[in-house]
Amino acid sequence: MAKKDKSLPKILAFDVFGTVVDWHGSIAAEASRLKLSVDPNAFATAWRDGYKPAMARVRSGELGWTKIDDLHRMILDQVLEQFDIKTLSESQKRDLNFIWHRLAPWADTVQGLTRLKKQFTIVTLSNGNLGLLANMAKHAGLPWDLILSAEIFRHYKPDPETYLGVAATFDVMPGEVMLVAAHKDDLEAAHRLGLQTAFVQRPNEFGPTHLRNDLREEEWVDYHASDFNALANLLSA
Amino acid sequence: MAKKDKSLPKILAFDVFGTVVDWHGSIAAEASRLKLSVDPNAFATAWRDGYKPAMARVRSGELGWTKIDDLHRMILDQVLEQFDIKTLSESQKRDLNFIWHRLAPWADTVQGLTRLKKQFTIVTLSNGNLGLLANMAKHAGLPWDLILSAEIFRHYKPDPETYLGVAATFDVMPGEVMLVAAHKDDLEAAHRLGLQTAFVQRPNEFGPTHLRNDLREEEWVDYHASDFNALANLLSA
Numbered sequence: 001m002a003k004k005d006k007s008l009p010k011i012l013a014f015d016v017f018g019t020v021v022d023w024h025g026s027i028a029a030e031a032s033r034l035k036l037s038v039d040p041n042a043f044a045t046a047w048r049d050g051y052k053p054a055m056a057r058v059r060s061g062e063l064g065w066t067k068i069d070d071l072h073r074m075i076l077d078q079v080l081e082q083f084d085i086k087t088l089s090e091s092q093k094r095d096l097n098f099i100w101h102r103l104a105p106w107a108d109t110v111q112g113l114t115r116l117k118k119q120f121t122i123v124t125l126s127n128g129n130l131g132l133l134a135n136m137a138k139h140a141g142l143p144w145d146l147i148l149s150a151e152i153f154r155h156y157k158p159d160p161e162t163y164l165g166v167a168a169t170f171d172v173m174p175g176e177v178m179l180v181a182a183h184k185d186d187l188e189a190a191h192r193l194g195l196q197t198a199f200v201q202r203p204n205e206f207g208p209t210h211l212r213n214d215l216r217e218e219e220w221v222d223y224h225a226s227d228f229n230a231l232a233n234l235l236s237a
Numbered sequence: 238m239a240k241k242d243k244s245l246p247k248i249l250a251f252d253v254f255g256t257v258v259d260w261h262g263s264i265a266a267e268a269s270r271l272k273l274s275v276d277p278n279a280f281a282t283a284w285r286d287g288y289k290p291a292m293a294r295v296r297s298g299e300l301g302w303t304k305i306d307d308l309h310r311m312i313l314d315q316v317l318e319q320f321d322i323k324t325l326s327e328s329q330k331r332d333l334n335f336i337w338h339r340l341a342p343w344a345d346t347v348q349g350l351t352r353l354k355k356q357f358t359i360v361t362l363s364n365g366n367l368g369l370l371a372n373m374a375k376h377a378g379l380p381w382d383l384i385l386s387a388e389i390f391r392h393y394k395p396d397p398e399t400y401l402g403v404a405a406t407f408d409v410m411p412g413e414v415m416l417v418a419a420h421k422d423d424l425e426a427a428h429r430l431g432l433q434t435a436f437v438q439r440p441n442e443f444g445p446t447h448l449r450n451d452l453r454e455e456e457w458v459d460y461h462a463s464d465f466n467a468l469a470n471l472l473s474a
Binding site: 069121123129131133134146147152169 | 306358360366367368370371372374375382383384385389406407408
């Protein structure tokens with residue numbers, strides 16, 4: 001679905017966790033590899049469940065600026081306690097926390113981004129910190145033109161400073177930027193600020209036991225695609 | 238020249254203007270293309286001469302945070318007046334100002350960076366703003382793992398926040414970062430803060446009439462290379 005009444009954007013800004021990379025599958029696989037005494041899917045779900053509440057503490061000002069690596073570690077320590085996992089050394093915990101730097105891309109990600117990069121400037125707009133996103137891009141071969149992060153704007157999504165910050169970085173109007181995300185709340189915040197929006201379906205983001213149900217097209221979303229190659233087709237890249 | 242008593246760095250941070258790209262040649266060529274009634278080399282030199290004084294006004298606090306695109310435009314307006322050039326429209330001036338987004342790489346740049354990227358994480362550490370550096374990388378095919386800029390740290394080099402900011406971004410020690418630059422003052426500031434240093438010779442940085450004279454090896458510099466391929470050889474990348 002394409003809205004023909006708008007010009008094509010100049011900048012595509014991608015949400016990362018869930019949209020570009022498969023956090024659930026990567027973390028569940030790591031839990032299996034480490035032989036943690038826990039259901040790998042439950043472990044991945046519990047770790048991610050701590051994410052929005054932790055960021056909310058930063059967004060409200062209760063916590064000072066804290067980067068995602070440190071929030072992930074705080075949550076990990078809670079989850080390890082919750083599941084009564086006591087077999088990991090400090091260096092193993094530190095390495096496990098960095099699984100977020102090594103998340104695997106979805107099957108279409110690298111090819112789709114490579115196609116889109118030929119026609120657009122492609123950037124991240126992620127709550128992940130810069131070091132995490134750079135390591136992830138190197139590990140997974142993600143061909144970003146620029147890595148933008150909440151860490152730069154000192155605000156987490158969905159704070160307006162993040163979406164508008166992409167436009168300001170490139171000296172363009174908000175309507176010349178399109179957010180690409182698998183999450184409607186993220187897209188809604190961008191839409192309200194005048195950015196264009198593309199929804200990408202990632203039904204398996206939450207793993208095999210919690211399929212995402214809400215994959216419906218929305219009237220206010222500019223493009224609706226089954227994956228990044230389909231998005232490239234829609235934008236005729 | 239390699240200091241064998243140090244471990245290899247993990248992160249290579251590159252100065253950009255003069256080290257990675259040929260600002261003088263690119264700007265002189267643009268002045269010729271636009272048929273400006275001025276000696277192209279003198280025009281390029283005058284524009285760049287305004288750079289350090291403009292940043293010094295930001296560093297001292299006399300000017301609030303101002304990104305390089307805007308400093309370049311302030312200097313350009315002065316230089317056009319100095320050379321009594323009145324033939325450019327506002328949109329031509331705006332486009333001319335963005336020549337800094339389209340600077341050409343040195344002949345060895347892309348190949349050298351591509352080789353170094355296989356062994357190291359390669360990032361920029363430039364006073365250029367993020368949009369400028371991203372557009373430049375896309376235009377010239379520079380394969381950065383991450384674009385870091387004074388704009389992120391809200392400090393211009395040689396303020397310590399910039400050099401130490403690279404290490405903090407990747408959670409490594411300053412000695413695990415190496416600054417690569419054609420400028421000894423930049424390298425000296427990094428060296429004083431514990432970073433490793435590599436000097437790269439760019440004798441033509443200031444154009445054909447102002448060859449850089451000081452290409453000497455220095456005892457305190459860790460690596461001294463004639464270009465990026467020579468640096469890759471020294472680091473056996």
